[in-house]
Amino acid sequence: MKKWLALLVLVPLLTACPKQGASELRVYNWSDYMPEEVIKGFEEREKVKVVLDTYDDPEAMISKLEAGGDTEYDLVIVSDYLIGQLARKGTILELDKSKIPNLANLGPEFANPAFDPESKHSVVYQWGTTGLVYREDLVKGPVDSWAVLFDPAKSVGSFLLLTEMREQMGAALRYLGESVNTTDPAVLERVKGLLIDAKRRSQGFAGGTDAVQQVLGGNAAVAVAYSGDAFRAMEENEKVKYVIPAEGGTRWTDSLAVLSKSPNAELAYKFINYLLEPEVAAQVSNGIGYGTPVPAALPMIEAKDNPVIYPPAEVQQKLEFLADLGPDLDAFNAVWAEVKAR
Ligand code: N2P
16 A cells, blocks of 8 residues: 555544543442442533443453453453452552542541451442342342252252352352362362252352342342342342342442553542542442441431341451452362363
């Protein structure tokens, strides 16, 4: 091709490529996990545009960031057990706290979390639990144990397993009376057997948001789900229920982190600071049904006494946090790969 002709073709192509300006914030979040009005409020105040991408599978989120996606986003919302992994790899920044004065609004248990002491790399966004969501008019028996997934004799109807590997393996571990963080090979071998059998009898895997929609719509009787998604479905249909099984489950925290290669870290800091304002924090929790880490927001939260969102002490005692397993994660990955392949 002649040079001038090549230019004629290339120039319009190059100018058509979307370029991220200083006025754009790119956020990578769990699906259905930030109310529209909260995003609009920030856009209007700062005269910027927020571009939101979402995920349901944290492993897929990590793969995307590792494949170059870390240059495409400014801010990522990540579960507790993955913060250490991203920090060790340098994917997320060590935070400049002088840019987040509202950090002072975090409750003490959230300001210094075990997975990221002193909030060095992350700021808590929301917290919740993982349990079972079900339609009481569709189940054939009690839903009070992980046995509804793992013991064919205790099955109560059609069910969905959860896409999030650590949570779904955690449920099988609790069913066996083990910690969700057990790495004992013999125990993990039993988990593999349970999951392969459950997968065969199930309707497959679903992300948290999808799982709850399937139960709400009556396509499945039971699903493994996250508390806030379940809470919102309960508001739509009173036959939808959510339970933490008797064997216990997980409590988790999702946090905001700034990508090291963020094109617009300044705006990311501003957004974090905005989310920590008590009024905004209350708007977040009222919109998505998860727990707030900002105590001053609580008086403005409609469902602050709802046990689905804020479980009572006796339920909390049965909840564990997923730990960052470091290299031991390989054993979990190996089991999961076999479950997925069978
Ligand atoms: C909301 C996702 C909840 C986050 N759809 C689970 N840690």
